[in-house]
Amino acid sequence: MKRVIARTVAAAACGLGLALAAGTALAQKGLDEPFQAQFKSALSGKTVAYIPVSMNFDLTEGWFAGVKKELEPYGMKVIVRDPNWSTNAGAQALTTLISEKPAAIIVHNPDVQTYARLMQRAEAEGIHIIQINMGSVYRSSAFVGANWIEIGERDTEAVVKACEGKSNKIAIMQGALSAAASAYTLKGVENVLAKHPQIKVVSSQAADWDAAKAKGIAQTVLKQHPDLCGIVGFWDGMDIGTAAAIKEAGLTGKVFLATSGGGERKGACELVKNGSFDLNLSYDVPTQAADMAGMIKWLLSAGVKAGSVKGSIYTTLVPITKENASVESTCWNLGDLKK
Numbered sequence: 001m002k003r004v005i006a007r008t009v010a011a012a013a014c015g016l017g018l019a020l021a022a023g024t025a026l027a028q029k030g031l032d033e034p035f036q037a038q039f040k041s042a043l044s045g046k047t048v049a050y051i052p053v054s055m056n057f058d059l060t061e062g063w064f065a066g067v068k069k070e071l072e073p074y075g076m077k078v079i080v081r082d083p084n085w086s087t088n089a090g091a092q093a094l095t096t097l098i099s100e101k102p103a104a105i106i107v108h109n110p111d112v113q114t115y116a117r118l119m120q121r122a123e124a125e126g127i128h129i130i131q132i133n134m135g136s137v138y139r140s141s142a143f144v145g146a147n148w149i150e151i152g153e154r155d156t157e158a159v160v161k162a163c164e165g166k167s168n169k170i171a172i173m174q175g176a177l178s179a180a181a182s183a184y185t186l187k188g189v190e191n192v193l194a195k196h197p198q199i200k201v202v203s204s205q206a207a208d209w210d211a212a213k214a215k216g217i218a219q220t221v222l223k224q225h226p227d228l229c230g231i232v233g234f235w236d237g238m239d240i241g242t243a244a245a246i247k248e249a250g251l252t253g254k255v256f257l258a259t260s261g262g263g264e265r266k267g268a269c270e271l272v273k274n275g276s277f278d279l280n281l282s283y284d285v286p287t288q289a290a291d292m293a294g295m296i297k298w299l300l301s302a303g304v305k306a307g308s309v310k311g312s313i314y315t316t317l318v319p320i321t322k323e324n325a326s327v328e329s330t331c332w333n334l335g336d337l338k339k
Helices: 002-027 036-043 058-074 087-100 116-124 148-162 180-193 211-224 236-248 269-273 285-301
Strands: 047-051 077-080 104-107 128-132 142-145 169-174 200-206 230-233 256-261 279-282 311-314 318-320
Touching: 036 058, 036 285, 047 058, 047 087, 058 077, 058 285, 087 104, 087 116, 104 116, 104 285, 116 128, 128 285, 142 285, 148 180, 148 230, 148 256, 148 279, 169 180, 169 211, 169 236, 180 200, 200 211, 211 236, 230 236, 236 256, 236 269, 269 279, 285 311
Parallel strands: 047 077, 047 104, 104 128, 128 142, 142 311, 169 200, 169 230, 230 256, 256 279
Antiparallel strands: 279 318
């Protein structure tokens, strides 16, 4: 019996050894993933250019940092041409880039018309155009950005609700009239106001994305209408001025200010926490940067002909209020994105 048991144990050990050896042999022969080499080759050595309206604020710096973080590990070069708020300089930069033929150009349009023909020309010459947040009349390979009509509707709905039982007087602080972000947001505002005839718009002016101009407009409106119950602002960077005018008038907490922005902590969460903004709809810059980079990866790796597809990625909005402004994940920090 002992000999039988010993032979059985020996046979089992031998079988186990053979199984382990077979397993080791199999483990040494992995399966080659057939698409990753093609993906890397399609991206490596390619250049992506970026034309913002200007590189001196959180949105444009955040997009640049986020795109670099996503694309540079694949051997891509990401460059920026900063027109510093000059549409002429931006048009010249785009013209020059077309001759340099990068794989893709990310464009932040100052208005709906200026760059339209140049972007069409770029795609005709094989360069993918990704438009970010402010689109033009020309629909390129991709648009990544906020749904401005939705922003206008949601901000206005919040202001209308805040005005219940009060004067029903509101003001609208527009951006630049020719910019898509401003024109589409205004349409969203109008959609909601059409359902609330009790609301009286006592001022609707363009501050041209300028905080100082917004402050001056708001100061005048508040002097003329000290019983104002709400303001719909079109960008938090501009509405810092609007909030300052409300504070100087001693009306913080009485005049409901709704706005929108990219969600950077010091410009969004902190200003909601301290009462400057009552609602800030964030379109979350890091997510937008990842969406742009993902779109570029797909267009290049799929070998899509520039201009042959037309797609949009509308960013899911994050409402920032006092209830969530202290939550760490609600807003992002530019310094972290640049690491």
